[in-house]
Structures are given as C-alpha cells and as structure tokens.
Amino acid sequence: MAPGDNRKVITVSGADALAKAAAKRVLARIAANGDRVAICLSGGSSPKRLYQLLATDAYRTQIPWDRVHWFIGDERFVPADDPLNNMAMARRIFLDHSAPAANIHPIPTDTANPEQSARRYESELKAFYGANELDPARPLFDVVLMGVGPDGHTASLFPDDPALEEAERWVVAVREAHVEPFVPRVTLTLPALGSCREMLFEVSGAEKRPVLTRVLEGENVPAKRAHSTGETIWLVDKAALPENFRER
Numbered sequence: 458m459a460p461g462d463n464r465k466v467i468t469v470s471g472a473d474a475l476a477k478a479a480a481k482r483v484l485a486r487i488a489a490n491g492d493r494v495a496i497c498l499s500g501g502s503s504p505k506r507l508y509q510l511l512a513t514d515a516y517r518t519q520i521p522w523d524r525v526h527w528f529i530g531d532e533r534f535v536p537a538d539d540p541l542n543n544m545a546m547a548r549r550i551f552l553d554h555s556a557p558a559a560n561i562h563p564i565p566t567d568t569a570n571p572e573q574s575a576r577r578y579e580s581e582l583k584a585f586y587g588a589n590e591l592d593p594a595r596p597l598f599d600v601v602l603m604g605v606g607p608d609g610h611t612a613s614l615f616p617d618d619p620a621l622e623e624a625e626r627w628v629v630a631v632r633e634a635h636v637e638p639f640v641p642r643v644t645l646t647l648p649a650l651g652s653c654r655e656m657l658f659e660v661s662g663a664e665k666r667p668v669l670t671r672v673l674e675g676e677n678v679p680a681k682r683a684h685s686t687g688e689t690i691w692l693v694d695k696a697a698l699p700e701n702f703r704e705r
C-alpha cells in the first residue's frame with residue numbers, strides 16, 4: 458500500500474488459514490469490548506469459511522452471543538429466504554444456531570423498493586447507535602467485514618456509481634449491480650462502513666490477483682477508497698498476491 462495510508466496487508470497461505478486469521482481477529486475485537494458489540498458482515502463467497510468456522514464449537518463457545526449484534530454491509534434486493542440473500546447465507550451457516558433473533562439485523566427486502574429498504578435500515582442503524590450523526594470517537598461497528606469484486610467494488614459500491622460519493626446517508630439503494638447477480642442492491646455507504654474499530658478485507662484465490670494488483674498499485678477503486686476510522690486490514694491469501702508484492 459502507498460506509504461502513509463493506514464491500511465495494513467497481512468498475508469496467509471491458503472483459504473483455511475485466511476478464515477482462521479479472520480476468526481481470530483473478530484474474536485479479539487469482541488473480547489476487547491466488554492459492552493455491546495456490533496459486527497457488520499459481508500456477503501459473497503469470501504466470508505463463507507469464516508462463518509463455517511464460527512459455527513464450530515471451538516469458536517462458537519468463545520462468543521458472548523447475548524451481547525453481540527450482527528449487521529450486513531450490503532444486500533441483494535431478493536426475499537430473505539432467497540439463496541442469493543447475503544444475510545440468509547450468514548444465518549444458515551452460523552447465526553441461526555447461536556445468535557438471539559433480536560441480535561440479527563438483516564437489511565429488509567420485504568419493502569416496496571430498495572430505496573424504502575435503505576431508509577428503514579438507516580433508521581435501524583441510527584436507533585442502534587443512538588444518534589443521527591456518526592462521531593469518529595465512537596465507531597458504529599467493532600468490525601466491518603469486506604470483500605472485493607473483480608471490478609474493485611466492495612459492499613455494493615461500484616466504480617462510477619453515485620452511491621460511492623454519498624457523504625450524508627448511511628444506507629442507499631443501488632438500482633443496477635455492475636456484476637452478477639444483476640439484482641438491485643442496498644448498501645451501506647463509505648462513511649457508515651468506515652465508522653468502525655476495524656475494517657477487515659478477506660481476499661483469497663488466484664482470480665483476485667488482477668484486482669488486488671490494481672488496489673496495491675494505488676488505483677482508486679471503491680475497495681481502495683473504503684477505510685476505517687480505526688484500523689484497515691487486508692487479509693490476503695498468498696495465491697491472490699501479485700508476484701512482485703513484498704509486505705511493507
């Protein structure tokens with residue numbers, strides 16, 4: 458990463474090691490906060506192994522489920538039980554086994570349209586946070602998980618989309634996705650996602666190498682623009698690293 462930016466790249470070997478390293482960081486953030494914890498999950502395929510790990514006894518028993526709240530950074534505008542629904546995936550793999558229902562905060566998709574869904578989720582986040590303005594000294598989330606798509610998008614913030622420039626709203630609708638699945642999306646904005654103690658990207662697999670190369674070379678794709686008011690960590694499987702990259 459460019460000198461002076463607050464991102465840190467941590468490399469690991471293989472998808473299993475990546476999931477373990479991510480789980481360790483999530484557990485450390487939970488342990489560091491003795492009060493109510495807020496975790497913002499991500500969709501797509503990258504976090505699946507982490508979610509599977511959190512469902513195992515070794516990890517599940519370390520989570521104080523009563524005081525951890527689970528949100529989602531973006532959602533596909535499909536019914537809650539649709540296989541494409543991001544929160545449905547997290548619920549199926551680990552949340553529904555252990556988390557109290559009141560601590561699971563899905564983006565509602567039973568609304569008339571994605572705009573209404575975005576307004577409702579923004580109200581829910583503001584009620585949870587207890588204020589209408591984000592205070593940099595008091596982050597909304599303890600951890601925000603992120604992935605990166607082939608065009609450099611993250612959450613549902615796509616290159617050249619107006620949602621990327623949103624500075625006031627916490628959640629917005631995105632009428633057209635730029636990559637599959639081509640369904641409308643609802644996404645948290647850069648200020649809302651960035652209001653966290655730790656933003657944790659998970660990048661794994663050789664197919665991520667082209668986009669990771671662009672990010673590491675400093676191209677201002679959405680995933681590069683996303684950063685935390687606290688720590689921003691890129692957890693990268695070596696298979697996704699460009700040949701010439703050296704850890705700085």
Ligand code: 6PG
Binds near residue numbers: 610
């Ligand atoms: C989504 C995601 C999206 C995802 C990236 C990476 O709804 O698809 O939230 O931002 O994180 O596209 O996706 P993969 O993990 O499937 O590569």
